[in-house]
Amino acid sequence: xxxxxxxxxxxxxxxxxxxxxxxxxxxxxxxxxxxxxxxxxxxxxxxxxxxxxxxxxxxxxxxxxxxxxxxxxxxxxxxxxxxxxxxxxxxxxxxxxxxxxxxxxxxxxxxxxxxxxxxxxxxxxxxx
Amino acid sequence: xxxxxxxxxxxxxxxxxxxxxxxxxxxxxxxxxxxxxxxxxxxxxxxxxxxxxxxxxxxxxxxxxxxxxxxxxxxxxxxxxxxxxxxxxxxxxxxxxxxxxxxxxxxxxxxxxxxxxxxxxxxxxxxxxxxxxxxxxxxxxxxxxxxxxxxxxxxxxxxxxxxxxxxxxxxxxxxxxxxxxxxxxxxxxxxxxxxxxxxxxxxxxxxxxxxxxxxxxxxxxxxxxxxxxxxxxxxxxxxxxxxxxxxxxxxxxxxxxxxxxxxxxxxxxxxxxxxxxxxxxxxxxxxxxxxxxxxxxxxxxxxxxxxxxxxxxxxxxxxxxxxxxxxxxxxxxxxxxxxxxxxxxxxxxxxxxxxxxxxxxxxxxxxxxxxxxxxxxxxxxxxxxxxxxxxxxxxxxxxxxxxx
Numbered sequence: 001x002x003x004x005x006x007x008x009x010x011x012x013x014x015x016x017x018x019x020x021x022x023x024x025x026x027x028x029x030x031x032x033x034x035x036x037x038x039x040x041x042x043x044x045x046x047x048x049x050x051x052x053x054x055x056x057x058x059x060x061x062x063x064x065x066x067x068x069x070x071x072x073x074x075x076x077x078x079x080x081x082x083x084x085x086x087x088x089x090x091x092x093x094x095x096x097x098x099x100x101x102x103x104x105x106x107x108x109x110x111x112x113x114x115x116x117x118x119x120x121x122x123x124x125x126x127x128x
Numbered sequence: 129x130x131x132x133x134x135x136x137x138x139x140x141x142x143x144x145x146x147x148x149x150x151x152x153x154x155x156x157x158x159x160x161x162x163x164x165x166x167x168x169x170x171x172x173x174x175x176x177x178x179x180x181x182x183x184x185x186x187x188x189x190x191x192x193x194x195x196x197x198x199x200x201x202x203x204x205x206x207x208x209x210x211x212x213x214x215x216x217x218x219x220x221x222x223x224x225x226x227x228x229x230x231x232x233x234x235x236x237x238x239x240x241x242x243x244x245x246x247x248x249x250x251x252x253x254x255x256x257x258x259x260x261x262x263x264x265x266x267x268x269x270x271x272x273x274x275x276x277x278x279x280x281x282x283x284x285x286x287x288x289x290x291x292x293x294x295x296x297x298x299x300x301x302x303x304x305x306x307x308x309x310x311x312x313x314x315x316x317x318x319x320x321x322x323x324x325x326x327x328x329x330x331x332x333x334x335x336x337x338x339x340x341x342x343x344x345x346x347x348x349x350x351x352x353x354x355x356x357x358x359x360x361x362x363x364x365x366x367x368x369x370x371x372x373x374x375x376x377x378x379x380x381x382x383x384x385x386x387x388x389x390x391x392x393x394x395x396x397x398x399x400x401x402x403x404x405x406x407x408x409x410x411x412x413x414x415x416x417x418x419x420x421x422x423x424x425x426x427x428x429x430x431x432x433x434x435x436x437x438x439x440x441x442x443x444x445x446x447x448x449x450x451x452x453x454x455x456x457x458x459x460x461x462x463x464x465x466x467x468x469x470x471x472x473x474x475x476x477x478x479x480x481x482x483x484x485x486x487x488x489x490x491x492x493x494x495x496x497x498x499x500x501x502x503x504x505x506x507x508x509x510x511x512x513x514x515x516x517x518x519x520x521x522x523x524x525x526x527x528x529x530x531x532x
Contacts, residue, residue, distance in 0.1 A: 003443065008443075011440070011443055011444075014511060017510070017511045019516065031513065031530075032530050033529065033530065034529030034530065035474075035475035035478070035514060035524060035529065036473070036474035036475050036478075036529075037474075038437055038454060038463065038474075038478040039437065040513055040514055040529070041513070042513035042516075058511075059511050059512060059513040059516060060511060060512070060513065061435060061436070061437055061512045061513055061514045061515075062437050062440065063437055063439035063440050063443070063454070064439065064440050064443040066437075066440075067440060067511065112530075116530075
């Protein structure tokens, strides 16, 4: 499979790889995908009291396109409000990275990861 | 050392320079049709074709008259299965094969199922092998053919061919062996192994692409196969079509070289293969060998690198050409059916990499590959949520995943 230059760039120089401290109530974590399917994405968003995403980190098990999609997602959400982040569509990721049709599910996973992380953050806020 | 390094020799091999040299005259001034009996152009190419037939026969312990030239192993396998099913339709309609066979066999078998045959697909053990006992138990009074590969193309496991050949003989059932991965790599003898039909590919043994062979036994029993390609009655009617003379000359030369160098090559490749395996095992945890550790091809190493997806691995290994059982590398989005049949979980199948060594692989290349693979695996594990979870002691099997 031939990869687009942006996928290669994100794969070789992934942005924001890592994890935040466990138990931080300002961090929402989204884990989507399954090992049997060949991709699992973990996206973490650090959100401040103004509902702005201050920082983001990811870890991904998956192909180059899955890694690039999650790396791009962390770049995009940083500095955005929670509502703005929820507007990010998988098709935006497909276009930005020029993903071929067989890799569209990678972008879907990234969109799902953002939503799951925000959901997790909201849940934590309600409980505390 | 030249980059990239080619370690995908179970897929295809580089044409040996000696093979190319032998072929060149037949791509230039010696262009005659080997079937032209009326002039010298035809005589010289016919002579060259017959010389190749002798070399190939010698490599597998056969009589030259038993070798039929085809376009490759896929065609040979098609003739073996479809030709036997049609020819022996009055004797029976049952075929025995295995779940891990090449698609050429599986798809031919599926085609035959749509045309009145019944097929038993034997399951394999965790190392990818079937036993002679399994074959024996699957025989019925309608069985006409047993078709198995000598060694598996993905995981390198070698089947107990001689033991299965004995069972086929006792039962009076024809035995076809797909030897695409083994011809010229490990010893084959159609007599001592009880093989009736054998499929060979030239390009897996340092010959050219587009040419292969089919061994068809002429006595004890005399095997008859209906042709798949009809026409001028070439190759004793088994396979019509003007002979690919340059290809056949290359195939024959490749066979000659293998006959002389196979033993030494196998020792050298086994040493390099084990060096690669040990080098990786010494520096990486959670890696698993796929296939039989002992009964395996000298040139194949298939490893699952847990928590690292295969396609991402290959993307990181830009300087090394390998292949993977990961779904992402196939059009079907399903991981390797061979690994699946061996009972290897899909999560590990996605992390498998096949290293295929060859005649031109050097120790320097292997050492470079070890270093590269270790670096890529460490980098990708560092960004793998699964590796992180496993290190935290979380049982990945107990996690509720959101499958998509």
